[in-house]
Structures are given as C-alpha cells and as structure tokens.
Amino acid sequence: MAFLNSPDFWFLVATSLAKTIFLIFLVVLPMVSYTVYAERRVSAAIQDRTGPNRVGFPITLLGFKKDFSPFLGGLGQPVADAVKFLLKEDFVPAHVNKPYFWLAPCLAMVPSIVVLAAIPFGSSFLGVPMVVANLDVGLLYIFAIASVGVYGIVLAGWASNSKYSFLGGIRSSSQMISYELGLGLSAVPVLLICGSTNLSNIITYQIQHGWLLFPFTHGIPEWRSLLLWIPVFIAFVTFTICMFAETNRLPFDLPESETELVAGYHTEYSSMKFALFFLGEYTAMIAGSSLIVVLFLGGWHFPLIPDGSGPGIIGAFWGVVNITVFFAKVAVLLFVFIWVRWTLPRFRYDQLMKLGWLYIFEIALVNIFLTAGILAFTK
C-alpha cells in the first residue's frame, strides 16, 4: 500500500501511459495505415502496375493555395481509406449472432495491440526505459496474448452464420493450433542462449555478444557464437514461417483466402468492424516483426550507435535514434512480409497441416536439443 501512495508509483503510471499513447497512436497506428499503403504500392510494382499515386492531402480545404502531394504521390490514401471506413454503413446482417458478432472485431484488434506492451522498442529516453511493461515473462506473455487473437477470427466465423465465414473460422483455429507449437518451440533456442524470457535481457545479451542472427555486429565473434549461429538460423527460419501463419499472411492466409472463401471470416463484416479486422491483421504483423527483431536482430541496437543513457539532450537524441533504428528494422521485415505475400501462392490445406505438424514442429524440437547440446559442450 505504501508503494501505491508513493510518487514512484504515479511516475510509473504517468510514464507508462505516455509510452502507451506514443507507441499506439504516434507509431503503430500510422505505421499500420502506411503498411497498407506500402502493400498496395509494392504489390503494384511487383505486378508491373503503378498503384495508388493520386491522393494527396487536400490542404486547400484549410485555406492553402495548392494541395500537398509529396514525392511519391498517393500518400493521402490511408487517410482517405480511414475516412471512407468511418463513413460506410455499418451493416449487421439479420442472421448473425449479434453479441459475438460485435465482440469478434474487438478480439481481433485488442490482443495484437496488447502484445506490443512487452516489446522494448527503444533503449531509454530521459532515464525511462522504452518498454511499456518490462515483464520478466515477456515472451510467454506475448505468446499467451497472441493466441487469444485467434478467438477474434473463430468467433467472427461462427457468429457470422454463413458457410464461408464458418469455413474460415474452422481453418483458422486448426491452423493456429498447428503453428503455435512450432512458434513457441522455435523461440526456445533463443531463450536457452540468452538465459532469460525478459525481452530487454535478450537485447542486452545481443548487445554484449552480437546479434543472434548476425554475430559479426560485435567485432569478430568467438567460435562458440559461430557454432550457435547454425541452430539460431534454423530457429529464425522456422520462427518466421510460423509468424507468417500466426498473422494469417500469405502463403498461409487460409482463414481469409479470398479466392475460395470470398473473404473468409470477415465476409459478413462491413465498415469499421471490417476495418478493425484489417487493423488487427496489420498490427499483428507489426507485433510479429517486432518480436523477430527483438529475438534475432538485436532489437533497437545498431553497431556504433550508443544507447540513450547519456546525460541530458545527447542521451535523449540517441534514445530517439534507437527507437528509429528499431522501427526501421521492423519496416524492413514488414517489406519482407509484403514481398513474400505477392510472390508465393497459397498453400493447400493439407499441405499446411503437413508442414506445420510434420516439418516445422520436428525441426524446432530437434533444434532445441541441438542448441542445448552445443551450449552444454562449449561451456
């Protein structure tokens, strides 16, 4: 009780609130909308089209002389999309199960945002560590919350009371079950090497020993880290593949699969409810990419860039640079997500199951023993 009345507690509450608002409203949501824009531009370029290059910012409405359409063109597209979603009719079909129909979009959006709480997105800024909740069970927390995300899709599928949504929901649940195992097991080698489930500690380890996937960031690595690079690389590949399945991206977008199931679980949704599914999917992508960055790519660390623990304005500057570095890495991974989506065709359902249960699961399991063996013999 004494802690609850102390200024420390209120400082903690205030900084956490400030960090949450910064992360959600200033970084992640704009990033989500511009990921959608990037998706459209990159897919267009891959398919030899131009993509959205028209919409600028209509600042003539505010009394300016000319509309503002910066270098690429079409940068106002996400804003226009958002306005369109807000103005569309929010239609609820008569045959749906209304409470669950309303609950499902929230359940799709909320977990992917809540996951972001445990991710350290920067070193520190004016002495405040840049992670909303520095949990000791960070990784477990993320896996636990991320699996709740499937309820949004399953509930949407069941509540919609239509065969396409229903099939999408069923596919989603079985896909999740087959991939969560692989996902969790692929992360275990990282935990073995770093010896902690706290994501901040994992980053600290990578700063001291070089990034797990690129040990060369810390000078010439010792032969032990080089040996450990083999299981880490295997873990990285399986983890990334599972992350694609986890976030319902192609080639594993079976719950949605627009060519066979119309739009899968969100066939019956319109307006802002549909937008919530959309936002949820892209937020989950950002959360997944952040997790990959934290586990394998050194988080906010970049060689030769100091962390934000310096005094005054210099520390604050490097703190901001660290945050930028983190989200730059996330952006690169998001590009890979988009790139893969517009390259690979969708897996057939049984192929997906086979891949999940017969390959990813086994490889991840063997990989754990491989890591443990290397760690034990090189101690």
Add this chain to the structure above:
Amino acid sequence: MAYVVERPTLTWKEKIYLPSIVAGLMTTLKHLRKMWAGETKVLMQYPEEKWDSHMPEHYRGAPTLVTDNHERERCVACQLCEFICPPRAITITPEEIPADSKWAKVEKRPKQFKIDMIRCIYCGMCEEVCPEQAIFLRKDYAITGTTREEMVHDKKKLYELGGVFDGLVHKWNPLK
C-alpha cells in the same frame, strides 16, 4: 497411340521448396526494381497524358458548329440534323436574318442551337446530313459537367469548340 507421361522424380532440392521460393522472390524483386527504376512501361496516366495525338482523322468526338472564313455562321437552320438525330439531342430555334445584314441573302440562321451532350451518341449523322457542312464531329471526347444544364451545349459553346472551317461547301465546289 497411347501417350505415357513419366511421373517426374523430384530432387532433394525440389522437395524442400526453399530454393524455388528464393528464386520466386528474386523474380518479384526484379520486377519491383525495374518498376521503381522506371524501366517498366506502364499505362498512360490519363488526365496528364492523353491519346490525342494518336487519334485518327475520322474520330467522332463532340459535334460542333463552324463558321466560314468570312466569319459567317455556316448553319442555315434547315433543321435536317435536328430531324435525323437518333436520340433527339439537337434543338434548333431558327430566325430570319434581318434585311440590313450583309448576309441577308442567306435568309435563315439559328437563333439558338442546343445539343444535349447527355443524349448525344456521337453517331455523326448530323455531320453526314448537313447540306451546308456546318456541323462537324471534332476530337473532344471528355465532355464533363457537374449539372445537367452544363451538359447542354448552346450556340456559343458549339462555335467555341468548332472554330473556323475554310473552303467552299461541297455542293458549290466545282471540283466536286
């Protein structure tokens, strides 16, 4: 003759997919790079770039009225175009040319000449039927407006679009 297709035996590389996935990724990356380097030919960006210079001579765009080289309006308000017009888009109000006018011998001219561009089907029958060669289909195709009234071209607008047409009318032309 029976044609037997051998079942292909996949190599180890083909079985694990990953090399072909990487090859596919490289293909899409190549397209992406070419597009962003401006090497890919893309479709015309319509309002900025237009097909106008490639349009054939016989293109049937918006019907317009023309004046001759003495600034006389060629139309004599015979109303043949009004009667032939399949969608009845043309409305002509004729009037008599006053006796003190230079062109009094022509006798008639349109007081008002309206073409409803919402109705017009660009068939070119008005041009074909006109004995004075006063109405021509020009190459304007993007006829737009925000109201129905705006889409009705009146005499002023039609002459503005049509401009001047030189030379004799065919029926007075000795060569024809």
